Amino acid sequence: MAEPDAVQTFEDGLAEIRGAYADGLRAAGDEPELRLINARYVGPQGDLTKLLKLMPKLPGDRRRELGQAANALKQEIQTAFDDALEGIHRGAREAELTGPALDVTLPGRWQLPGRLHPITRVRNEVLDIFVSLGFDIADGPEVELYENCFDKLGFPPDHPATDEHDTFFIQGNRSSDAESVLLRTQTSTIQIREMMKREPPLAIVSPGAVYRRDDDATHSPMFFQLEGFLVDEDVTFAELKGVLTLFLRRLFDEHIAVRFRASYFPFVEPGGEVDMSCVFCRAWEGDRARTAKCRVCKGTGWMEILGCGMIHPVVFENVGYDPEKYTGFAFGMGLDRIAMLKYGIPNIKLLYENDVRFLSQF
């Protein structure tokens, strides 16, 4: 049984919703408000939804017509909603594009990486150069036998050549017996260890911590050396010069001059030291006045950087190589010193204090 009132109510409802929805849309300022309005009429509890629930009460002959009217309104509302939403989006984008810029000075939001220690950085740079030349990397123990640190390297017994190696001994090992245990004073121990283990040809670089009993303004009781050596048939002093010149130019500057001076290390002969143009006053640029004032090279234009030489036949004999068949060269450098030169670090102690304010600079 249809009720004429129901028809009236339904029709009024549709009209009222149409008007109210339009008013609501006009009043909505942003997307959430818009969605709220929408929900009020077409949401599950919305007015239109409720109205549609009255459909069964409508008289049969009007039901179809009124149902179509209701659907039309629903379509209308959907279209109006879509248009209004798009309008709001367009307005917001327009406002963002024309409005004030973000404060780009606020901090970035990411976990920054840490930093390698300057000694490691320099070590990596040096290793990269030698690895690119075909050298392998090796290492060995920091606590060593006297014979690997001295005897086998050709240090004569009771000889002042060991004076520069003021050695830390492990308790119970104070003498210079071959079996005495000590903290290695040089990475040259790797020459012995690798040569005892392998047959030529060998091309090896070996970085690592070494220890000497020196602790003053310019010495640290632990520091880092890098040893390199090449053993093969017919290795020459000219090649030693070639490799080290190339290395220093790659590491510092392709224009630096490199100079070889005679010197003495028991495990090489001929032995030498290598000077390069002072990298502080950039001596190779020829500004004499600048070099004259340079504190680092004391006006000489040169700085000592490496020790080197042809591996002494006594070393080959000690490891069981035939010194008539094989020749080789070896060189050593202080990684601390190179780090200090490269980064302008004034004091070696800074390298081992692990002050975060220092470590974060590199």
Added chain:
Amino acid sequence: MLVSFRWLQELCPVDADVAEVAHRISLAGLEVEAMDEKGNNLSGVVIAEVRAKSPHPKKDKLTLVTVFDGEDEHAVVCGAPNVPEPGGRILFARSGAVLPNGMEIAPRKVGGVESNGMICSEAELEIGAGAEGIFVVDSENAALPGVGVADALDLHDVILDIGLTPNRPDCLGHVGIAREIGVLFGVGYKARKAAGPHRTFAAGGSFDSGEPTTKLTPLWDTGSEMLDTPELPAISIEIADGDRCPRYGAALVSGVKVAPSPFWLRYRLHNLGIRALSNVVDATNLILLEWGHPIHGFDLARLGGSKVVVRLASDGEKMATLDGVERTFTTDDLLICDGEGPVAVAGVMGGLDTEIRDETKDVLIECAYFDPRSIRRTSRRLGLHTDSSHRFERGVDPEAVPRVLASAASLIAELGGGAAATTAIDRVATAYEAKSIRFRPDRASQLLGTPVSKDESLRILESLGCRIVEHNDHALTAEAPSWRPDLAREVDLIEEVARVRGYEAIPTAVPRVHPSEAGTASLLKFVDSLRDSAVASGLYEAINYGFLSVDDLRKARVSTDAVPLANPLSEERSVMRTSLLPGLAAAATRAQRHGATEVRLFELARTFHPSDEVLPREDTVLAITLAGQRSGWIGGEESFDLYDGKGVIEALVDRVFGQTPALASGEVPGFLHPKRSALVTLASRPIGFVGEVHPGVGDDLGLIGRVIYAELDVPALHALSEELGPKQARGLPKFPAVARDIAMLVRDQFSAGEIADALREASKGLAESVKLFDLYRGDQIPDGHRSLAFRVTYRDAEGTLTDKRVDKVHASIARLASDRFEATIR
């Protein structure tokens, strides 16, 4: 070693300035480390004559002096007690002169009297050590008032500081360096005879009849007056140990008068760093600096039994050395003794009793050759490093004994006004044998990488003093000179050729490097990748010393079973570290003291542990420390906690392995918080640990707040990486995933991880992942409980999942949660 350029020029004149000479010898291995020009810092200081002197009116220690400086007379107040009488000459610093110590001379009042200038002492002009009085010019010096002091006293010189390598004892005297200059400049060096003494005597009965002697007369360049042989007891020399003392010579000078040395000698010693004492002692020092061969003067009157015995000490034997210290010897120490007991430590230092004194008249001069190793051991044992031991332990020239004795005897006789015996005792226990060395120019060419001709080799080796015994086209045999103990084998001579030619003259070449098959050990590359990953994970690299104190270990509650040093520099660095914790904790403490809010450090280094092997075990460890606050984005800082440590470890390991490690309960070190720490595992294998530092340990280490510490076992990680090998690619999923959430209220005793694992296992292989996305405690949650929410992602590799199937599985895992974990599903 300090060297006088002027003296070098006297010994071997070359046409080159000091800079050129310094450059050439530096390149050849005698590195000139510094040059100090003498006599150019005294402008305004002149010779002046005393014209009048009178006491100061008020102060009785001062004298009023009128001096004439060649231009004007000046009134000066002088505090020295030895102002000469009028006519005497002194050194006068005019007003305006600047003394070497920087003091500027200006007119001033002294005790109320105007003083215009200053009368100087040696010390004030830095030309000697004399500071007791002013310098009075010798009457033999003819310099007139007004002449600059540098010219008047002949002060011009350049002192070179040469850093000598220990293989070149020949260059520990001016003669040796002059010889080197002669070689390098191609001018040759000719050993010259010593200036002969004015008065000599025939030794005759002064030496025991059995003593082998050598004539000194041919080594002197002038004839001299022969006096009668003085009445002296006959001297005898005995060498009891011919290995330790192959040669011992002694010369005799009689009738000396011990007095201060003349200025030229004192000035030369002063410039070379030796304090002038008396003519006889100064002469022995000058001979040492000239020849590089230490000599010693004994007061003959105090040599008991007129006898010298060179022997090893008996155990516990004692003697007071020149420095006044009583020394105790072992049977490894060589002594010089007289008829009664020790009078000198051979080659190291003389004895107190027989030293030269003011009343010494007759001097026995020792010049010997001792075994270098013996001298070195004694010198080290006694902690007595002297100019003498420095040279003997490097090896002096055994064949130089007669020449050095001739020079010494002449100089001492001349300075002391005595007479020298024309012969000296020269006892040889073990004769010197020159080493014969075969040298092949081809070998030199091969080693140097540049042609070396036989002619060039001969020229260089001969210029160095080698005697060429024989030679043919392929090889030569050379005898090394007696002053070059470093030349023993072919390669030594090759170095000489390279050195004299100049390393600069050798070309450069690039070698062919044979790449090895093995390449660098994978462990080393792995270590580098860990280090890089640590940095990428936000950590700063620290490097600590390998040694620390036992107390550091104890405070950190790490193993105190450490490798101890026998001779540490200090207690603070007396054992090798057994853990990286103390070093990193110290760095964190320091950073906190400096106000750093966020400390993120790692160290990749070795720890050391006693072992049954000869060498201790060295473990490579990666350790991490986080302290302070993790910074949020603008404010919002929160203290680091366990999960930051876990996050860093996860990031670090994941970067290297492409796989995330897990934390598992297990036994962690005692320095970690028992309830806030865990083992780290990867592929179910333990690889380290992470946790908060135990609050008690933190207190002992001075750490503020909760500090996170973690360690990874580098070799274990490396072994695992070798074992796991490279990651293998997996096919991409073909069918879509479905996500469902499950939230539950559960007691704290159940860990989120075990619940997630159980959920996954219960899913019959459909749950691809189970991730915790919410954790809540608070209102409405009973004590001891928490609310956990997981997102379960389901996927079937074989087909698309239906809602129905997912609902069923999801319901079954919810049941499992409520059954096994007594969870209330929400």
